[in-house]
Amino acid sequence: MDYSEFKAFDNLNTEIIILDGDDFKLLWINDAAKAANWIGDSSKFEDKSISSLLNEETGLQINEILQKTRENSGSVTRRDFEIVHQSGTMRSVDLTITFAEKKNLIFIEAVSIDNLNKIIDSTRSFSTQKIAAGLARTLAHEVKNPLSGIKGSAQILKSKYVDDFSKKFLKIIEEETDRLNEIVTRILTPAKKPTFEYFNLHESLQRVLALSNAESQENLSIDRDYDPSIPEIYGDKNLFIQALINITQNAVHACTNFAENPRLGIQTKISYRQPINGTVHSTLAEIIVKDNGPGISPEIKDQIFFPMISGKENGSGIGLSISQDIVRIHGGAISFDRKDDQTMFSILIPISSSNINGVKSA
Incomplete structure (x- = not known):
């Protein structure tokens, strides 16, 4: 037959x-x-x-x-x-x-x-995060104008009160206002128009490890598990590297500051039949960044990709939000999980059939 x-x-x-x-x-x-x-x-x-x-x-x-x-x-x-x-x-x-x-x-x-539940969850997660990102940008816009007024008032007072006590606290007001203004600007500034072309995923990962200072950490063990069959990715290489740097730096910080024997893992593999925003994609490239740090606090795990949410004491909560926006530009999705005492961030990028058939492996 x-x-x-x-x-x-x-x-x-x-x-x-x-x-x-x-x-x-x-x-x-x-x-x-x-x-x-x-x-x-x-x-x-x-x-x-x-x-x-x-x-x-x-x-x-x-x-x-x-x-x-x-x-x-x-x-x-x-x-x-x-x-x-x-x-x-x-x-x-x-x-x-x-x-x-x-x-x-x-x-x-x-x-x-299970797949139906994954599809429903991916749609719900995408919608919730999109609403939260929009709300954060609205709040950032409302905050930006008062910040200018606060800084201007501090500068006027600084010229009038020249004693050390006043200058000390007015300087703090200026510096903190500048810091908040920088955060707000990063939220409001639209991402530059991406330049899409084919690029080698594994070369980009090596660049990420160098830029995130992972390889310079003497006590950090780095496990690489790359799948050479993954074809080149179609996207903006520089933006993609930025997204991975934000995730990798967080992982390096988590394990080097809290684990006795810090380990960072970078894995790539082909995944099949995974849903993104309610659509199941047949073939995807998956990048997994894992560390043996303390994990993400249960109080913020559902909002970890929202702007202004951070698990670090002095974190701005912008890095993962920016990474998520960049991954979305590439039609992908980002998520995290905790297994075997490791925190794992996973990035899924759909691979088209033309990419599989016509582009060399990474």
């Missing part, structure tokens, strides 16, 4: 598995199902039974549904169906099984509930 007609299913984000109607052997499986680990590490799946991919209990349940679907020549749907793969991975899916009698084929469509 010619399976080329099934190739169109590779463009779907739902998992599609096609079986022989007689013996329930696998005939074809789309990319989304492969990414969901239906066939594990195996590259060959032809002539395998669907039940052989699952644990015994799930295999029996699937076979029962397949038989009923074939007998009734119809379609069966199971919501929140628990699948346990042969690897032991457990997932909840919405399962639809359809028997095409004329072609004697059975089509299995699986929609992961």
Whole structure:
């Protein structure tokens, strides 16, 4: 049988598995199902039974549904169906099984509930952060004018009161006003128009390590785990480096100041079927920056990318917000997690099919 007609299913984000109607052997499986680990590490799946991919209990349940679907020549749907793969991975899916009698084929469509939740979360996070960023810019605009008045008044008083006591505190007012004004200006200043071109991701990461002073820290161990198969990234190289510097500097500060044996990890890899702002992208480049510092306080973890929010005592809370804006310009997303006593920041950048096919690896 010619399976080329099934190739169109590779463009779907739902998992599609096609079986022989007689013996329930696998005939074809789309990319989304492969990414969901239906066939594990195996590259060959032809002539395998669907039940052989699952644990015994799930295999029996699937076979029962397949038989009923074939007998009734119809379609069966199971919501929140628990699948346990042969690897032991457990997932909840919405399962639809359809028997095409004329072609004697059975089509299995699986929609992961976890993926749906990820899509919903990515949309909610994007909307919340966008509102917060807009609010911060509005507040910054309202603050900027009074700051000029405060500084001007301090300068007038400074010319009138020349004693050391007055000059000391008026100088503090001027310096702190300048500091706040700089923060406000950075919030209000729109990012320059990006210049997009292909650039080598790993060369940029090496530049980031140099600029963030990570390599000059004598007691800091740096673990690099680069995936050479990642193609060149299409974006603004300088802006992208700036986004990574902000994240890396935070990681270096966290582990060198708080860990007995500070470790910084930089990892790149290809990820599949990840949602960004509600859209699932088939192939993405993922950059992970991790450190063994104390982590992010639970009180601010939900607002860590908002302007003016910082986990550092003297931090301005601008760096991560700027990084997030830059990543968004590139159509990507940034998030963080805490696992195995490590804080991990992850950046996802979609890779187009033309990028994969036509550009050399990074």
